Amino acid sequence: MSLFCLLFSLLLFLSPLPSSQENLTSFSSLKSPWLPTQNKTLLSPNSTFAAGFLQLNGGFTFSIWYNNLSIKYTVVWSANRDGSPLLLSNEASLFITSTGELRLTNSSSGTNLWPGAATGNSNFTALSLNETGNLVYGKWESFKNPTDTFLPTQIININGTELVSNNGKFRFSNSSSLVFNGSEIYYTTPSPLQQLRKDGSVAQANGNSIISADFNATDVRLRRLTLDDDGVLRIYSFDPNLGQWFVAWQAIQELCKVHGVCGRNAICMSDGSNTTSCECPPGFTKSSANKDDCERKIALSKNTKFLRLDYVNFTGGLNQSNLNVRNVSTCEASCLNKENCQGFMFKYDGQGYCVLQLERLLYGYWSPGTETAMFLRVDISEQDQSNFTGMTSVLETTCPVRISLPFPPEESNTTTRNIAIICTLFAAELISGILFFWAFLKKYIKNFETQGSLIESEDWYFPRWAFDKVFKEMKVEDILDRKVKHCYDARQHFDMVDRMVKTAMWCLQDRPEARPSMGKVAKMLEGTVEITEPKKPTIFYLEDE
Known part of the structure; x- marks a missing residue:
C-alpha cells in the first residue's frame, strides 16, 4: 500500500499542473513570448475589457472582449487579415522583438500576422488595454484596425476604416455604406456616421444623430455597433437585469433587402421576424445545382409575355437607372426592345418610375412598402400564373369603405389616373393622420411629464410604455385620457379597451x-x-435637432 502511494505521489509530481490565470495590466518585452497555453489575460484599468488568446473552432484568436458579463465572451475585436479574424494554432506566439516590433506568428519562424505596423522601443513600449476597449502599442491602436465592431467613443471615419462581418461577406465602408461582395451597395445612411456615443446615440457628419431605442444620457450602459453576419448593422445594448444583449437600433428593418440572402432569380420572403425564405417566381423552379437559386422552366424565345408580380423588387440588374417614362406601356416597350431584358419594375404613382432588369435577376425580395410591381418576362408558352398579387385590389383588401367610380369611355385611358387619384387621397389621409397622431403623442408626453409623473428615459416611446402598462402591469386605466378616465369601468369596458390597444400595437x-x-x-x-x-x-x- 505504501509503494502504491509513493508511485501515485511521483506521478502527481511529474504531471504538468494546469496553469493558473494570470492577469496583466500591460505586456512588455520582459514578458515575451505570450503563448495561447499560458492562460494570460490583459485587463483594462476597471476590468471592463479583457484581451488575450481565445479558443475558437479548434484553434485560437487573439481578441478583445467585454469582461465580467453574465454571458461568455462578447468579442469586439480580433487580430485580423482584411477584417476577418485570424484562426491561430496552439503554436502561435505574441512577442516584442529586440527592435521593438510587436509580432504575432503561427510558429517560431512564421511571418508576422499582426494587423498593421506596430513598432516602439523594446525597453519602454508595452501593449496595454484602455478602459474604452482600445488596445494600444506605441502609435498602433485597435480602434484604427477594427473587425466587425465599433465601440463607444471610437471615431468611425478615421483613415477610412471599415467594418467586416465575421463571415467576410459584408462590409461597412466610408462610414455610410453597407456593401456585399466587395462592391455592391445595398444600404447607405443619410449622412456618414462619426461616433457611437455612450448614451446610445450615433453622431452623424451633418450634425444630426441616430437615436437608439434605449437612449439615456444618465444611465450609461455597455454598448456596441456591430456588423452581423446577416449583413445588418446594429446597435446592441447590454441589460444588466436580464443579463443579455438586445438590439437598440438597426440600419435595415427588412432582412430581405440585404443582398445575397437568396440566389439568382429567387425572391426573398420574410415572415416579419428574423426568418427568411427563398421562393421561385412563376415560370421558375429550384435549381438542382444550388438550393438558393432558381432556373427557368422554359427558355425565352422570340415570343414572350409578362407576368405581374406585385410588391416584388429586383435590385441586382446590370443597370438600375430609372427611365422616367410616361406610362407602363412605354416601360414594357423599352424592355421588349432589349433581348437581355428579363423584366421591368414599375410604380403606379404617376412619377414614371421604370427600371429594366438586364441580363440577370438578382437580389429579389417582396415588400409591400416599396409599392413596386415587377413585370417578369417569360416565354409565351409558359403556363404558370402570378402568385404575387394584391396591388390591383389594394382598395378592396386594405380599405373597408366601398368606393365606386364611373367607368371612363372606351376610347379613354383614365382608369390608371382614377386609381392614382384615389390612392393619393387615401395616402394624404393616412399621412395627415400620422402627423396628427405624432403631434398628439409629443403633446401628451409633455403634459404627462409636467404633471410630475416622469416617464423613465428608456421608455420615452409612448407605444412601448402603453404596451407595458396593458400587458405587463395590467393597468389599463393608466393609459386613458384624463377627460374620460372617470367614465372607465374595468368590468364593462376592459374587453373593448383591450381590443383597441392590441389592435393599435399590431x-x-x-x-x-x-x-x-x-x-x-x-x-x-x-x-x-x-x-x-x-x-x-x-x-x-433620425433626430432632427
Whole structure:
C-alpha cells in the first residue's frame, strides 16, 4: 500500500499542473513570448475589457472582449487579415522583438500576422488595454484596425476604416455604406456616421444623430455597433437585469433587402421576424445545382409575355437607372426592345418610375412598402400564373369603405389616373393622420411629464410604455385620457379597451408586413376575429435637432 502511494505521489509530481490565470495590466518585452497555453489575460484599468488568446473552432484568436458579463465572451475585436479574424494554432506566439516590433506568428519562424505596423522601443513600449476597449502599442491602436465592431467613443471615419462581418461577406465602408461582395451597395445612411456615443446615440457628419431605442444620457450602459453576419448593422445594448444583449437600433428593418440572402432569380420572403425564405417566381423552379437559386422552366424565345408580380423588387440588374417614362406601356416597350431584358419594375404613382432588369435577376425580395410591381418576362408558352398579387385590389383588401367610380369611355385611358387619384387621397389621409397622431403623442408626453409623473428615459416611446402598462402591469386605466378616465369601468369596458390597444400595437409593428390590413383592423375592433398578443413596438428614427 505504501509503494502504491509513493508511485501515485511521483506521478502527481511529474504531471504538468494546469496553469493558473494570470492577469496583466500591460505586456512588455520582459514578458515575451505570450503563448495561447499560458492562460494570460490583459485587463483594462476597471476590468471592463479583457484581451488575450481565445479558443475558437479548434484553434485560437487573439481578441478583445467585454469582461465580467453574465454571458461568455462578447468579442469586439480580433487580430485580423482584411477584417476577418485570424484562426491561430496552439503554436502561435505574441512577442516584442529586440527592435521593438510587436509580432504575432503561427510558429517560431512564421511571418508576422499582426494587423498593421506596430513598432516602439523594446525597453519602454508595452501593449496595454484602455478602459474604452482600445488596445494600444506605441502609435498602433485597435480602434484604427477594427473587425466587425465599433465601440463607444471610437471615431468611425478615421483613415477610412471599415467594418467586416465575421463571415467576410459584408462590409461597412466610408462610414455610410453597407456593401456585399466587395462592391455592391445595398444600404447607405443619410449622412456618414462619426461616433457611437455612450448614451446610445450615433453622431452623424451633418450634425444630426441616430437615436437608439434605449437612449439615456444618465444611465450609461455597455454598448456596441456591430456588423452581423446577416449583413445588418446594429446597435446592441447590454441589460444588466436580464443579463443579455438586445438590439437598440438597426440600419435595415427588412432582412430581405440585404443582398445575397437568396440566389439568382429567387425572391426573398420574410415572415416579419428574423426568418427568411427563398421562393421561385412563376415560370421558375429550384435549381438542382444550388438550393438558393432558381432556373427557368422554359427558355425565352422570340415570343414572350409578362407576368405581374406585385410588391416584388429586383435590385441586382446590370443597370438600375430609372427611365422616367410616361406610362407602363412605354416601360414594357423599352424592355421588349432589349433581348437581355428579363423584366421591368414599375410604380403606379404617376412619377414614371421604370427600371429594366438586364441580363440577370438578382437580389429579389417582396415588400409591400416599396409599392413596386415587377413585370417578369417569360416565354409565351409558359403556363404558370402570378402568385404575387394584391396591388390591383389594394382598395378592396386594405380599405373597408366601398368606393365606386364611373367607368371612363372606351376610347379613354383614365382608369390608371382614377386609381392614382384615389390612392393619393387615401395616402394624404393616412399621412395627415400620422402627423396628427405624432403631434398628439409629443403633446401628451409633455403634459404627462409636467404633471410630475416622469416617464423613465428608456421608455420615452409612448407605444412601448402603453404596451407595458396593458400587458405587463395590467393597468389599463393608466393609459386613458384624463377627460374620460372617470367614465372607465374595468368590468364593462376592459374587453373593448383591450381590443383597441392590441389592435393599435399590431398597427405600430416596426415591420410593415407584420401589420394588419384595414379590413382586418375593422374586424379586430368589432371583435369578430381573435387578436393574439402583439410584440412590443420599437422605434428607430433620425433626430432632427
